[in-house]
Amino acid sequence: MTKAPAPSEIDWQNLGFNYMDLPYRFLAHYKDGKWDDGGLTEDSTLHINEGSTALHYGQADFEGLKAYRTKNGDIQLFRPDRNAARMHKSCERLLMPPFPEDKFVAAVKSVVKANADYVPPYGTGGTLYLRPLMIGVGENIGVHPAPEYLFTVFAMPVGAYYKGGVKPTNFTTSYYDRAAPHGTGQSKVGGNYGGSLLPGDEAHKAGFSDVIYLDPATHTKIEEAGSANFFGITKNNEFVTPKSDSILPSITKYSLLYLAEHNLGMKAVEGEVFIDDLDRFTEAGAMGTAAVIAPIGGIEYKNQLHVFYSETEVGPVTQKLYDTLTGIQFGDVEAPEGWIQKVDL
Ligand SMILES: Cc1ncc(COP(=O)(O)O)c(C=O)c1O
Numbered sequence: 001m002t003k004a005p006a007p008s009e010i011d012w013q014n015l016g017f018n019y020m021d022l023p024y025r026f027l028a029h030y031k032d033g034k035w036d037d038g039g040l041t042e043d044s045t046l047h048i049n050e051g052s053t054a055l056h057y058g059q060a061d062f063e064g065l066k067a068y069r070t071k072n073g074d075i076q077l078f079r080p081d082r083n084a085a086r087m088h089k090s091c092e093r094l095l096m097p098p099f100p101e102d103k104f105v106a107a108v109k110s111v112v113k114a115n116a117d118y119v120p121p122y123g124t125g126g127t128l129y130l131r132p133l134m135i136g137v138g139e140n141i142g143v144h145p146a147p148e149y150l151f152t153v154f155a156m157p158v159g160a161y162y163k164g165g166v167k168p169t170n171f172t173t174s175y176y177d178r179a180a181p182h183g184t185g186q187s188k189v190g191g192n193y194g195g196s197l198l199p200g201d202e203a204h205k206a207g208f209s210d211v212i213y214l215d216p217a218t219h220t221k222i223e224e225a226g227s228a229n230f231f232g233i234t235k236n237n238e239f240v241t242p243k244s245d246s247i248l249p250s251i252t253k254y255s256l257l258y259l260a261e262h263n264l265g266m267k268a269v270e271g272e273v274f275i276d277d278l279d280r281f282t283e284a285g286a287m288g289t290a291a292v293i294a295p296i297g298g299i300e301y302k303n304q305l306h307v308f309y310s311e312t313e314v315g316p317v318t319q320k321l322y323d324t325l326t327g328i329q330f331g332d333v334e335a336p337e338g339w340i341q342k343v344d345l
Contacts, residue, residue: 004156007117011125015159017290022155024114025069026107027056030097030149031138038107038151040114046150052137053146055162058191059136061090064289065251067112067343068157069119070331075112075128075343078329080105082251087132089157090187095145095263096134100183104132109154112343118157122330125160129290161292168297169209171225171286173275174199177216178224184217185223185246192248193227200226210286212299214275222273225296229253229290232273232281232308233317240281243270252287256321258336264317275301283315284308293322304324314342 004020021044028038033109037270053059063083067075084101108130112119120126132153136146152325176199179185179192196211203211209227222230222242229250231241239260241253260266278284284296295318297311309315314322327333328340 004118010118010157011156012120012126012157013159015120015126015157017129017158018156020118020156022115022118024111025152025154026111028099028107028151030151031147033070035097035099037152038103040110044154046135046152048135048150049139050136051140052135053140054135054137054190057136057143058189058194059094059096059146060190061087061094061096061134061188063087063130063132063188063189065108065130065132065209066289067119067130067155068121068127068329068331072123072331073122074331075113075116075119075345076331077108077341077343079251079339080108080341081257081338082254082274083108083132083247086249086251087134090189091134093184093187094109094136094189096136096149099134099151107151107153109341109343113345115155116343116345118155120157120159126157128155129158130155144225161290161294166295166319168295168309168311168314170207170298170300170311171210171296172203172206172208172300174203174213176211176213178213178218179246181246183216183246185244185259186249187262189219189250196227199342208300209294212275215244220274220276222275223247225286225294226291228286228291228294230296231256231285231287232278234280235281235282236267237317238267238269239264239321240269240271240273242273250288252289252292252325255339256287256293256325259324259328260321262336264320266317275299278306281308283318285318285321293318293325293335299340
């Protein structure tokens, strides 16, 4: 395993989204019906039994969040309690024992603090990406919940999603579904992502940045935009995002629903978004921790490309949403109560 380079050797401007083996991660074990306290470790390799349910039956869930360096050198997290709560729900869906939510947040903070030199400098657009992960492990072969579990939080610096400004990309609709009605689409579980690799690959080969998934029951409504939620801006100054039981409840989405209404004076709507009614939108985008806010130039559907604002320029409302959200995350814009948690260094 190649360890991460020293912080002084990292080119912060050109990081991308790649694995890096940082000095410390958090690891806790669940055995005999309870979680141990866990702690930091330098070992980035997990040692697990061949019968582990995570390997065979997808008993695995995860989260994704970021730590941000502010102008004055502080480090802060954006709504980590929401990630803890969502992982709790994912665990319930897969019959896994939730890791206590306050301890989840404390574990995340301990990993950020231990790897603080790897949080990219303010102004580079880079962040420290954190990956909490839980897997079912232990001696097992039947299709039932694992006897033991591991919970880990590891981290790596990642670059700004856009170099040189926010730029739109095109998406295509898919014949494939990422989740079933009443399935696991609402949960952040590994199985949802295994099934998305093929449609994602086909979209990339056809020159699109990712897939727009339609609702699995009728294929008439937009659900997700790759590994992100979809939004559209209407002529009437509404921020609209799909409501469905089979999409992942994005923390970025709920944050933008709030900011659209309270900071931008828009009407925020969770509702149906029909794929044959895209003319109602003047702008559209994808939103999530990794994508932040990614403007969608156009969506291909039935061999026709529907362009929203422009294939090359970001629309004014999308830009405002982006500036507000990233301003809060990097500490330049005042955050709503409780959204920001500082990491004690
Ligand atoms: C399928 C899917 N949808 C949406 C999102 C966006 O969620 P969040 O804003 O909480 O990162 C993600 C990423 O976490 C995702 O994997």
